[in-house]
Amino acid sequence: MASADIRRRLTVNGQVQGVGFRPFxxxxxxxxxxxGAVHNAPExxxxxxxxxxxxxxxxxxxxxAEQPPLARILRVGVQDIAAISGExxxxxxxxxxxxxxxxxxxxxxxxxPECLAELFDKTNRRFLYPFTNCTNCGPRYTITRGLPYDRPxxxxxCFPLCPDCQREYENPRDRRFHAQPNACPVCGPKVWLxxxxxxxxxxRDEAMRKLAAILMQGGxxxxxxxxxxxxxxxxTNQEAVRELRRRKRRPHKPLAVMxxxxxxxxxxxRVTKEEEPWLSGMVRxxxxxxxxxxxxxxxxxxxxxxxxxxxxxYTPLHHVLFQRFGRLLAQERQNMPAAxxxxxxxxxxxPICLGNREALxxxxxxxDIFLFHNRDILIRVDDSVLRVLPQTGETQxxxxxxxxxxxxxxxxxxxxxxxxxxxxxxxxxxxxxGDQAFVSQHLGDMENIExxxxxxxxxxxxxxxxxxxxxxxxxxxxxNYLTTSVAQEMARTSNVAICALQHHxxxxxxxxxxxxxxxxxxxxxxxxxxFGTTQPSVGMGLGANWSIWGGECLLVxxxxxxxxxxxxxxxxxxxxxxxxxxxxxxxxxxxxxELDIERSGQNGSPPWPWLPEFEQASAxxxxxxxxxxxxxxxxxxGRLFDAVSAMLGLCLRMTYEGQAAILLERAQDLSIPxxxxxxxxxxxxxxxxxxxxxxxxxxxxxxxxxxxxxLLDDMAAGTPAAVIARRFHASLITGLADMALRxxxxxxxxxxxxxxxxxxxxxxxxxxxxxxxxxxxxPLTHKQLPPNDGCISLGQAAYGQRLLTxxxxxxx
Numbered sequence: 110m111a112s113a114d115i116r117r118r119l120t121v122n123g124q125v126q127g128v129g130f131r132p133f134x135x136x137x138x139x140x141x142x143x144x145g146a147v148h149n150a151p152e153x154x155x156x157x158x159x160x161x162x163x164x165x166x167x168x169x170x171x172x173x174a175e176q177p178p179l180a181r182i183l184r185v186g187v188q189d190i191a192a193i194s195g196e197x198x199x200x201x202x203x204x205x206x207x208x209x210x211x212x213x214x215x216x217x218x219x220x221x222p223e224c225l226a227e228l229f230d231k232t233n234r235r236f237l238y239p240f241t242n243c244t245n246c247g248p249r250y251t252i253t254r255g256l257p258y259d260r261p262x263x264x265x266x267c268f269p270l271c272p273d274c275q276r277e278y279e280n281p282r283d284r285r286f287h288a289q290p291n292a293c294p295v296c297g298p299k300v301w302l303x304x305x306x307x308x309x310x311x312x313r314d315e316a317m318r319k320l321a322a323i324l325m326q327g328g329x330x331x332x333x334x335x336x337x338x339x340x341x342x343x344x345t346n347q348e349a350v351r352e353l354r355r356r357k358r359r360p361h362k363p364l365a366v367m368x369x370x371x372x373x374x375x376x377x378x379r380v381t382k383e384e385e386p387w388l389s390g391m392v393r394x395x396x397x398x399x400x401x402x403x404x405x406x407x408x409x410x411x412x413x414x415x416x417x418x419x420x421x422x423y424t425p426l427h428h429v430l431f432q433r434f435g436r437l438l439a440q441e442r443q444n445m446p447a448a449x450x451x452x453x454x455x456x457x458x459x460p461i462c463l464g465n466r467e468a469l470x471x472x473x474x475x476x477d478i479f480l481f482h483n484r485d486i487l488i489r490v491d492d493s494v495l496r497v498l499p500q501t502g503e504t505q506x507x508x509x510x511x512x513x514x515x516x517x518x519x520x521x522x523x524x525x526x527x528x529x530x531x532x533x534x535x536x537x538x539x540x541x542x543g544d545q546a547f548v549s550q551h552l553g554d555m556e557n558i559e560x561x562x563x564x565x566x567x568x569x570x571x572x573x574x575x576x577x578x579x580x581x582x583x584x585x586x587x588x589n590y591l592t593t594s595v596a597q598e599m600a601r602t603s604n605v606a607i608c609a610l611q612h613h614x615x616x617x618x619x620x621x622x623x624x625x626x627x628x629x630x631x632x633x634x635x636x637x638x639x640f641g642t643t644q645p646s647v648g649m650g651l652g653a654n655w656s657i658w659g660g661e662c663l664l665v666x667x668x669x670x671x672x673x674x675x676x677x678x679x680x681x682x683x684x685x686x687x688x689x690x691x692x693x694x695x696x697x698x699x700x701x702x703e704l705d706i707e708r709s710g711q712n713g714s715p716p717w718p719w720l721p722e723f724e725q726a727s728a729x730x731x732x733x734x735x736x737x738x739x740x741x742x743x744x745x746x747g748r749l750f751d752a753v754s755a756m757l758g759l760c761l762r763m764t765y766e767g768q769a770a771i772l773l774e775r776a777q778d779l780s781i782p783x784x785x786x787x788x789x790x791x792x793x794x795x796x797x798x799x800x801x802x803x804x805x806x807x808x809x810x811x812x813x814x815x816x817x818x819x820l821l822d823d824m825a826a827g828t829p830a831a832v833i834a835r836r837f838h839a840s841l842i843t844g845l846a847d848m849a850l851r852x853x854x855x856x857x858x859x860x861x862x863x864x865x866x867x868x869x870x871x872x873x874x875x876x877x878x879x880x881x882x883x884x885x886x887x888p889l890t891h892k893q894l895p896p897n898d899g900c901i902s903l904g905q906a907a908y909g910q911r912l913l914t915x916x917x918x919x920x921x
Contacts (some may be wrong), residue, residue: 116145116159116192119169123183124213124516125154127258129244131201132286133177138199141168148202149257158199159192178245178391179215181516201281204257214250214258214574216512217335217490218391219423221246223284228425229432234273237314239426240298240484244288246391250515251336251488252290255573260289264485271296290484298484300426305473314429316480321433323478324449325441329353331454331468331476335424336490336511336550337461338454338468340475345448350407353450356475358457362765363411365395365418365492367451369431374419376446377404383497387504392512393423394493405445413771418494420451423512426482453491460553460563463489488570489563490514490550500875506895507869509537510550515574517545518893518903521625521667525913528568528579529905530592531555532612532639532898534766538564539902540571540579541910546622547571548894548903555591564595579605581913583905586611587640610908612639612901613658614672616864617665619904620896624889629666629858631675631849635659635873636865636897637747637766638690642674656680659745659865660811662848664856670911675852676793676809678749679703682740684733690748692762693755693769694719698727700752700817702734715824718758746841746867749813753820753837757830767866774838774870778831783839783876786832789819791844793851811848816840838872846880853886862889868896 121130126149134147134156143160158168173182220228224241227233235241242248252264260266270278274293277285285291292298294313301309302316311319320330327349330341340357342349344366354360368374371389378398380388387396395418400411411417422428435447454462454472462468465481472479494508522544529539536552549567553560572578584596586609593609600607610618616639617632641658660678664671682699683689689696694717701707701714709717720727734740750770754760759776760769793809816837823833849861861881868874868890878888894900 113161114159114192115162115165116157116190117165118188118190119156119158119172120153120186120188121156121172121182121184122153122186124179124181124215126214126256127244127249127289128179128215129177129284129286129288130154130180132244132281132283133175133180134172135199135201135281137168137171137175143168144196144199146200146202149204149259151205151257157190159196178221179218181213183213204259213517214253214256214515216250216392216514216516217248218246218512219393219421220425220428221391224425225428228428235293237317237429237432238294238297239300239317239424239429239482240290240292241425242288242290242292243284244286245284247288247290248335248484251486251490252484253574254487258289263289264487265290265292268292268297268484298482300480300482303469303479303481305469305477305479307469310478317429317433320478320480321430321437324434325437327352328477329356329475330478330480331462331472332426332430332480333465333468333482333486334426336486336488337463338472339451340454340472342450343448344410344450345405345407345445347407347409350409350450353452353475354409357452359452360764361413361768363414363418364450364452365420365494366406366410367420367422367427367449369422369428369435369447371421373446373448374398374421377401377406377448378417378419380419381497381499383502387495387497388419388421392493393421394495394512395420397494397496397507406448410450413768413775415775416496420492451492458554458556459559461489461491488567496871498871498875500879503890504892505869505874506891506893506899507897508535508551509548509894509899514550515547515571517542517547518623519625520544520546520622520907520910521627524910525580526577527581527583527906527909527913529615529902529907529909530582530584530595531564531902531905532585532615533587533590533592535895535898536560536564536592537899537902538568538571539906540568540575540577541906542575542577546903546906547575551899561591561595564592568595581606581608581909583607583909584609585615585640585901585905586642608909608912610905611642611658611672613661613663613865614665615901615904615908617663617862617904618667618908619894619900620862620864620889620891621665621667622903622907623891623893623900624862626667626860626862626889628668629664629671629856630860630862630889631852631856631858632661632663632665632862632864633845633849633877634661634663634865635746635845635863635867637745638743641744657683657741657743657745659743659747660749660813661744662808662811662852664852664858665862667907667911670908670915674808676811676848677744678746679810679813680742680744681748681752682734682737683743683748684730684740686739686741690751690763692723693751694723694727694761695730696748696752697755698730699734699740700749700756700814702731703814704818704821707731713825714821717756719755719761722761746865749817750867750870752817753834756820756824757833759830767869770867770870773834774872776831776834777838777872778829778835779872781832781835781839783842783880786835786839787843788836789840790815791840793848811844813841816844838870838876842873842877842880845877846884846886849881849886850884859885860887860889864891864896864900866897
């Protein structure tokens with residue numbers, strides 16, 4: 110030890126285990142001539158480094174500047190400690206366990222270039238091996254039971270390393286040093302092909318060859334991947350895609366397509382320079398790209414939309430499959446692109462299949478053949494879905510799952526541990542730890558026992574890997590949601606405190622939490638359905654029953670937890686309740702009823718496009734409305750979109766959520782500027798209750814009745830549907846922006862948060878924030894989570910944290 114040597118202990122928090130961080134530290138220290146040691150510990154990666162002060166300063170700078178690709182340093186604690194005499198080298202020590210860790214698990218990431226090169230090198234021992242990986246790529250979250258991230262704590266613990274893999278694993282200079290999923294054809298997982306009875310028909314590479322041949326012939330396969338199963342078929346084969354839709358019970362909703370490379374993606378869609386890094390990067394989500402006219406994709410892949418969801422291979426298994434499929438394609442169908450439908454391996458509304466036996470049982474009627482492997486998937490994760498907004502280049506999530514979970518959302522302040530249980534549709538759950546909110550992957554719709562079981566799995570897993578227990582559980586206000594029963598069960602068995610938060614206020618807290626906004630803000634919460642409160646409704650008086658919200662202007666203060674409903678869309682009935690959600694023509698007729706139009710052509714209204722298809726039911730509907738039989742009131746923005754879509758004859762019966770609104774958006778003539786198209790009246794009016802009470806506590810209404818009346822006049826005048834659709838979007842955006850400006854001036858609040866499923870409408874996602882900004886307001890949008898109900902659990906958790914902080918003045 111030189112006389113001037115000093116020793117420092119650095120404690121590194123963040124995503125620093127299982128990402129090649131310790132060998133990186135080893136190589137850096139060795140290059141700088143430093144001695145000491147590094148090891149994984151509950152508090153993070155602990156580094157003790159000793160040497161000359163200048164070398165230690167260089168080490169600290171380069172530690173953050175040159176960290177491995179998958180590492181994510183959040184904090185580095187530095188402490189001077191006593192130097193150790195006689196230490197001559199730097200070493201990597203064994204991990205130490207313990208409670209209360211400050212470590213993040215890495216998400217699963219795509220195959221790195223080095224592993225990909227080995228995969229197709231005929232001289233390499235991993236040639237075409239479907240489980241090739243290293244510390245820079247491969248599975249993480251989906252195979253991890255707990256921390257520290259060591260092989261025994263993963264599903265690779267049952268695969269002992271062969272001598273060659275062991276040498277790589279133990280060599281700090283090798284990129285597979287302590288790569289926990291490390292494997293090769295000798296010691297690692299295997300693939301095999303089975304028929305519907307479970308009989309093995311091929312193994313290893315022969316299984317991949319046969320699978321490619323079956324797909325070429327129009328077959329449908331269930332393929333076990335990284336976070337669950339996919340249902341796969343040839344995306345250029347119209348009959349195969351139609352048959353997959355029939356079996357999956359998914360008649361119209363767009364299907365994701367995997368292609369082998371960017372060149373193929375460009376041949377099938379308009380891929381922008383902002384979309385390319387998402388397609389070819391480490392995460393590789395499904396990216397919505399504009400369709401190319403005449404592209405050789407089956408028309409039934411995405412029949413309702415002008416885009417196609419593309420992704421590139423993210424596992425070695427995918428790469429090998431495309432190598433085999435592409436070779437057959439070149440032999441049999443020259444110049445045809447290799448494109449495979451890769452849709453979630455489930456039937457409609459169920460969670461993605463996880464295990465081999467589960468898939469053989471649940472997907473037996475959906476798939477002709479099954480590609481299995483024996484690396485257990487511990488945590489099921491769907492593919493993430495996003496798009497890049499053309500006008501701004503910003504990324505918008507539609508589903509956040511593989512590649513992003515379990516990365517946290519960082520909150521504005523630290524607080525107690527709270528769990529947000531999520532809503533019913535597009536459910537996620539959130540668990541907080543300090544100033545970090547861990548939002549789960551997409552869990553699905555909480556409408557069946559399978560999804561409920563998945564919800565339980567992830568709730569327990571998050572508590573285990575984060576080593577925290579919630580002090581408070583926040584649920585949706587709806588009494589009949591499955592998440593409400595989950596909360597009640599947790600209160601009974603765990604003695605944890607429970608509270609409820611209204612759906613749209615949860616939307617507001619979610620987008621404010623993402624933006625780390627503290628204090629008051631307006632929020633436009635625009636979606637399909639959310640259980641409301643007992644605010645008075647039109648025609649219902651002060652003794653109003655619970656109503657269904659969905660087009661809301663809210664005032665939310667995250668400091669004081671002040672919640673106020675300032676305004677909402679004019680309410681109308683849902684004749685038949687859930688039937689009206691599935692059949693938008695009912696909503697159109699309900700809006701006509703509000704305008705005193707009972708029969709087709711009455712009062713100068715245009716003929717109704719759903720006659721004669723629904724003539725008998727339509728004739729009966731006025732009796733239901735007159736007697737108010739199963740006709741709940743709603744202020745929903747999403748249902749208004751549905752009503753307009755049906756009125757224009759675009760969608761009378763929906764087969765998936767949002768279909769009517771998607772078709773309405775697609776119908777627009779976008780060549781008409783917003784200012785020119787905004788010609789339908791859509792201003793604020795007082796409700797009967799407001800006028801009666803002469804108070805500001807009762808919310809105003811956005812006059813969507815007048816908007817609909819003007820739309821009918823346009824129809825009667827023979828205005829093209831494309832122009833009407835554009836005028837509807839533009840007028841509603843203008844009305845919302847003007848309303849926000851009015852309340853901004855009244856309450857002295859400039860920030861306007863935007864949330865809800867309607868914000869997935871591309872027109873709204875781009876033009877509503879711009880309209881607000883033009884009026885001098887400050888729009889806040891979702892950047893890390895979807896604006897749909899996938900963000901609700903974050904809003905619940907953020908609200909709960911603040912509620913516990915204010916507990917003295919805000920009792921539960």
